[in-house]
Amino acid sequence: MAHGHDIQQWLKQHRMKGIKLLQRLVQEPSRRGQEGKAQALMAETCRELGLSIDLWEIGDEKLRNHPNFYCDRTDFSGNPNLVAVKKGKGGGKSLILNGHIDVVPEGNLTDWQEDPFSGMVQDGKVFGRGTTDMKGGTVSLILALEAIISLEIELKGDVIFQSVIEEESGGAGTLAAVLRGYHADGAIIPEPTNMKLFPLQQGSMWFRLTIKGKSAHGGTRYEGVNAIELAMDVINEITKLEKERNDMLNHPLYKTIPIPIPINIGKISSGEWPSSVPDTAVIEGRFGIAPAETMEAAERALEDCIARLNTGNEWFQAKPIELELFGARWLPGNLELNHPLMQTISESFLAVKGKQPVIEAAPWGTDGGYLSNIGGIPVVVFGPGKTELAHDADEYIEIDKVIEAAEIIALSIINWCGTAEPAVYEGGTENET
């Protein structure tokens, strides 16, 4: 594989530059609504690489009226989306490199050993909110691109780098990029997969159930109808639905997963006084969507379950359970395991790591759902972070993994987009010794 050794050497020499970029990115707390400064840093980085920059505030009518726009945010001013394009010579396949700039809130400060936005480097790791999810992955993308550009490798196909907002809240940033016309023959999203390849992603939607009982004094509780007891019946019914849905799945990647598409009961709240029979219970949860399922089919499955409860029970006939689908949603992703993009990344992985990558189904949705379902773009999720560190205190990423992912992605770009010369790799197992 030509360029392999050069890429590896370049990354070795510019490791410090990658660490510094990641530190500066972490030091901009790009929580929802505060993405502007981190995006400015990304835009400046892309400009220095000579990419053509498209920096725009999302939220136009086309986006807001899209049937798959699941977003409660109305103000996007000052916090733009970024797309930066490196045009190819022509005749090659194009590739989107997609990373989200938004991070989830840091949570309770006392849970952190250090300032969540310090970007501290220790023991070969960069610490801070967003390191693993997913500024570390974004730095891998930038390093891969910079290596190719610095080494003057001429690509045939276009590379379309995207730094989007709103992924953590449902993906309006990527949807906006799709609707703006950015398309490609494939896409890589370096979300934290722990260096595994995720061709499938579980989608999800949130639901809220409001269940009505009848109040009474606790001393005569038989005169009321306890909303908590009703909620328990509803939860049991939802658990049955979960079993039915999962029994129908038979994808090979799901053979060892206990519940491939779970329905999670995440929240319950009912009652105000120990001595009163509560008259209302509210349940909130997350409904897992199968990779090959449409959002609409998933909605129907949940609606039908609640409708069955509402017709099959005298109490619910009088006081029907209310179902709301609210908040964020993530479309599923479903790429064939033998898709050429999978082959390209797997070969690059083998060249760099000297072994085949682990291939799994993602238990969560990503912006890949919009790219594939709305944009029609084949997506593989592959990145250097660890899933289990995402959204947690003391989040960190291993610097070696950021560099390795950059190398694998650089080779994938070269081989997917194509170059004048064939690639020969010369330093394959150097990292394994």
Place this chain on the structure above:
Amino acid sequence: MAHGHDIQQWLKQHRMKGIKLLQRLVQEPSRRGQEGKAQALMAETCRELGLSIDLWEIGDEKLRNHPNFYCDRTDFSGNPNLVAVKKGKGGGKSLILNGHIDVVPEGNLTDWQEDPFSGMVQDGKVFGRGTTDMKGGTVSLILALEAIISLEIELKGDVIFQSVIEEESGGAGTLAAVLRGYHADGAIIPEPTNMKLFPLQQGSMWFRLTIKGKSAHGGTRYEGVNAIELAMDVINEITKLEKERNDMLNHPLYKTIPIPIPINIGKISSGEWPSSVPDTAVIEGRFGIAPAETMEAAERALEDCIARLNTGNEWFQAKPIELELFGARWLPGNLELNHPLMQTISESFLAVKGKQPVIEAAPWGTDGGYLSNIGGIPVVVFGPGKTELAHDADEYIEIDKVIEAAEIIALSIINWCGTAEPAVYEGGTENET
């Protein structure tokens, strides 16, 4: 029954005085911590009747160290307890007349058609917070006493009128009166029984269960342990305990009650995010205590149930359910149906109403629990208000009922405490025509 006609005539003539006293009492919003002004009015009323007044701020060490002091209030200054005694000639039985001055909060003002503290009179009713629970009953007590005093009926036994604070929050006011040494051969509490006699009262205590699960992402919910699911198991176990406890009861007054001593699950709260497996669930409830049961036995029953869960289940062995008994408690009451005090009140009722009273078990606790369990005083709860109006918006009491209850209580005082002349009633069924 001597004096019967005189009492009835006196009450007819002084009906307006009773209404005015009730209005003035309602116009003092004696919420918890604000009982002072209403107590001053009660003290002044008792002083005018020539009773000997004991007005004191509760909260001494003896009270606070009592094992049955279930109270989170520390400041009682400016809001005294009142006991006012009418000494008898000697040789008769003594009687406590106990009413609480505190009222529950008025709740949402928009639920009320009028100012909750207006004391408005309309259609033969006085409206406002505390009318039915239980300032109306207290006015019946005062009218009964005033009639006897005005008619110069000489009693042999003492009458001990008590206007206490803190009933709605567990009864520290009555406990303080017991510990101060006030004792009698019987007691009447005119809580809102809708003119029924309640010789039994269900006691109650509050409990809180904290159940620990294990957090995980909803997409891999099988990696966590859902605290809501655990809570459902715990609730099912508590429902079994409720059934066992109620199956053991065989008191005749409970024959038609579906669940004589319910365990009410009043509150549940778990989870913070639809997409996360919740790691903690908190349940709060009210544990009904049988009339003949001790508080300690009830505590043990609940503790044993939770201990069984904690030992019988591997998860709970590692993460035991935490049980707290918190907040207010009401001791149960358990008078024999043929107790002489029951007979006295029943006979007075028959004389006034021309029919036998309805006898039931109270589904809630009263200060009678302290009088009987701690003071060893036989207690009957009997009053003019309607249970179902207590604690509700647009609370009211029927003036006719206040006057009728006063008449029945006056006759009960006369017959219980004894007089020089035997009683012959002359105007028995006048109210029934």
